[in-house]
Amino acid sequence: MNNPIHTARSEPHPEASSQPATCSIHICTSCRARGTPREPKENRPGFQLYHQVREAILEGPLRERVDVQPATCLSICPRPCGIALSSPGRWTYLFGDQQPETTVDDILACISLYIKNIDGFMPRRDRPESLRKGILGRVPPRKGDHKCT
Numbered sequence: 158m159n160n161p162i163h164t165a166r167s168e169p170h171p172e173a174s175s176q177p178a179t180c181s182i183h184i185c186t187s188c189r190a191r192g193t194p195r196e197p198k199e200n201r202p203g204f205q206l207y208h209q210v211r212e213a214i215l216e217g218p219l220r221e222r223v224d225v226q227p228a229t230c231l232s233i234c235p236r237p238c239g240i241a242l243s244s245p246g247r248w249t250y251l252f253g254d255q256q257p258e259t260t261v262d263d264i265l266a267c268i269s270l271y272i273k274n275i276d277g278f279m280p281r282r283d284r285p286e287s288l289r290k291g292i293l294g295r296v297p298p299r300k301g302d303h304k305c306t
Contacts, residue, residue, distance in 0.1 A: 180244035180271055182264075183228040184210055188237035203238045205257040210240075213261055214268075223268055233293055240264065246298050247277025254291035263287045 188203025189195070198204050211225040231239040236253025243249040250271070255264065263285035270284065271277050276298060281289050 179222050179224065180242055180247070180268065180277070181224040181226055182210065182214075182268060183226045183231065183241040183243070185229075185231040185233070185237070185239040186227045187230050188234075188239055190237060191234075202257055206238045206240075206255060206261070209257050209261050210264055213265055217265070219265065219268060219272075222272055236291070236293060239293075242268065242271050242277070244271075244277055247271070247274075248279070248298060249277075249296040250279070251293045251295070252288050252291040253293050255287065260285075260287045 184207040185203045186198070186207045187201060188206070189201040194200070207225070207227050214220055214223050214225050228239075228241070231241060231251065233239040233251070233253045238255045238257070239251065239253050240255055241249065241251045252267075266285045267279070267288045270279050281292070284292075
């Protein structure tokens with residue numbers, strides 16, 4: 158069924174716990190604060206965030222449900238560190254202002270919320286604080302690519 162109008166609140170899919178949803182998280186590995194050195198790349202906050210999120214996902218309950226991908230650049234340089242959440246038939250989200258030292262747990266909580274909702278829609282009030290403030294944009298699912306039935 159094609160749902161042309163999105164309601165204000167998306168409900169978790171009734172079979173969410175028995176039907177594993179998957180998503181991808183892309184993390185900008187080149188993100189760094191303005192004026193900080195480009196090299197070595199291992200010192201860039203984006204590079205560190207990628208490795209910390211990847212490790213946390215691989216060691217936790219999301220490991221079978223989340224594909225963690227490095228992104229060379231998400232083109233949000235004024236708002237480092239950047240992440241993007243996406244999945245076919247779901248909303249896509251772009252966030253900035255994430256920090257390897259403080260927001261990894263918030264990112265994991267946000268991914269869990271994203272997976273629980275059949276269309277990936279995450280109302281602002283339901284997202285962890287750092288991902289409320291760090292939102293840069295969201296894109297609706299492509300027409301005809303919607304999973305709602």
